[in-house]
Amino acid sequence: MTKNTTGSLMRPTPLPESASHPVVTPLSPSVVYASDTPDMLDAQYEGDLHGYTYSREGHPNADVVAQAIDRMEGAPHMGVVTASGMAAVSAVLLGLTQAGDHVIGGNQLYGRSLRMMSEDLPRLGIETSMVDPGDVEAVRAAIRPETKLILVEVVSNPTLRVADILGLSALAKETGVLLVVDNTFTTPRAFRAFDHGADIVIHSITKLLAGHSDVMLGYVAARDQALNDRLRVFTVTAGMTPSPFDCWLAERGMLSFELRFDRAQSTAMQLADHLAGLAGVKRVIYPARHDHPDHHRAEALLKGHYCNMVSFEIEGDRAAANALARGAEGLRFAPTLGDVGTTISHPASSSHRALTAEKRAELGMSEGFFRVSVGLEDPSALCDVFTAAIQAATE
Numbered sequence: 001m002t003k004n005t006t007g008s009l010m011r012p013t014p015l016p017e018s019a020s021h022p023v024v025t026p027l028s029p030s031v032v033y034a035s036d037t038p039d040m041l042d043a044q045y046e047g048d049l050h051g052y053t054y055s056r057e058g059h060p061n062a063d064v065v066a067q068a069i070d071r072m073e074g075a076p077h078m079g080v081v082t083a084s085g086m087a088a089v090s091a092v093l094l095g096l097t098q099a100g101d102h103v104i105g106g107n108q109l110y111g112r113s114l115r116m117m118s119e120d121l122p123r124l125g126i127e128t129s130m131v132d133p134g135d136v137e138a139v140r141a142a143i144r145p146e147t148k149l150i151l152v153e154v155v156s157n158p159t160l161r162v163a164d165i166l167g168l169s170a171l172a173k174e175t176g177v178l179l180v181v182d183n184t185f186t187t188p189r190a191f192r193a194f195d196h197g198a199d200i201v202i203h204s205i206t207k208l209l210a211g212h213s214d215v216m217l218g219y220v221a222a223r224d225q226a227l228n229d230r231l232r233v234f235t236v237t238a239g240m241t242p243s244p245f246d247c248w249l250a251e252r253g254m255l256s257f258e259l260r261f262d263r264a265q266s267t268a269m270q271l272a273d274h275l276a277g278l279a280g281v282k283r284v285i286y287p288a289r290h291d292h293p294d295h296h297r298a299e300a301l302l303k304g305h306y307c308n309m310v311s312f313e314i315e316g317d318r319a320a321a322n323a324l325a326r327g328a329e330g331l332r333f334a335p336t337l338g339d340v341g342t343t344i345s346h347p348a349s350s351s352h353r354a355l356t357a358e359k360r361a362e363l364g365m366s367e368g369f370f371r372v373s374v375g376l377e378d379p380s381a382l383c384d385v386f387t388a389a390i391q392a393a394t395e
């Protein structure tokens with residue numbers, strides 16, 4: 001570090017010197033980075049010298065988070081961290097398409113992704129089709145000459161169906177269409193999407209990766225270098241850059257990600273079996289259970305890790321649902337997932353409220369349908385809470 005002899009009028013530079021280094025990644029909120037000379041700045045812009053310039057273009061805290069996820073996903077180039085998971089989805093859907101293109105989406109995508117497919121892309125002249133990602137032949141039938149990409153989630157929300165990723169990746173290769181996998185639910189702990197043929201991987205870091213419900217961030221990376229570069233440039237132009245502090249918190253959260261995930265998914269397995277044995281529970285959905293319609297596919301794809309999400313349905317109407325939420329002592333009734341604490345959500349009043357009751361019934365989401373994001377509580381204490389809540393709801 002060069003010594004500042006003139007002294008900045010406003011800012012003390014350089015920082016106090018230390019021969020030893022901080023163990024924790026420093027937080028770098030600086031919006032701008034000063035280069036020594038125009039020559040140096042030139043070299044930075046030309047890519048001959050690595051150096052940050054303006055934080056919308058990139059900053060160290062974002063890159064630390066990107067590299068941590070790159071390692072977990074086996075991404076071939078440094079991914080891009082964005083200000084939310086939806087920013088990452090938008091970067092792909094808006095940054096890689098143009099009017100006249102066609103895009104296919106899984107029919108049970110995250111609500112906002114579905115909305116972008118049904119409301120925003122058509123407005124821009126991009127046609128979309130929603131197809132069951134478990135049915136490769138249906139996806140094949142939807143492909144047109146102008147189809148650009150297929151966006152799917154591995155495990156769907158909230159019915160936890162498992163996409164036929166191997167079939168889809170073979171189809172994508174055969175037809176030259178990009179396979180984009182939103183790996184938020186499964187995480188690289190359960191599923192490494194690039195290893196299974198994905199061209200682009202998306203995350204909402206907000207959920208399990210950061211894991212403490214105090215950060216909103218996303219991630220996107222492409223296998224192809226040119227596509228990866230285009231995604232980065234688009235996120236910078238569109239201003240999807242994350243806050244350094246959010247990145248700092250996410251890095252901190254991710255240090256315990258694998259431990260949290262393993263604990264939550266083993267508790268999820270116990271809770272699913274426990275729920276299945278309770279009177280008043282009509283059905284339990286968990287991909288590790290043998291009664292799950294996609295159990296064999298889940299077993300083959302997820303290598304015993306599954307996920308921390310369990311859905312179940314009780315007998316009864318909205319009053320029963322209210323009683324269950326009230327009766328689940330200590331658990332938050334909140335429409336998110338991946339927190340350290342278990343959260344319960346109710347699709348009929350949240351994610352799927354826009355649908356008619358008939359449509360929801362068709363999708364298997366009655367008033368008695370709940371989704372649980374299992375957290376880090378003691379497993380048997382958690383099972384007891386559900387026993388009491390379901391008793392309160394169904395008696």
Ligand SMILES: *Cc1c(COP(=O)(O)O)cnc(C)c1O
Nearest residue numbers: 084085086110182184204206217
């Ligand atoms: C939450 C979520 C998103 C959106 O992420 P945000 O960080 O909330 O913008 C996208 N996909 C899936 C599967 C999600 O669960």
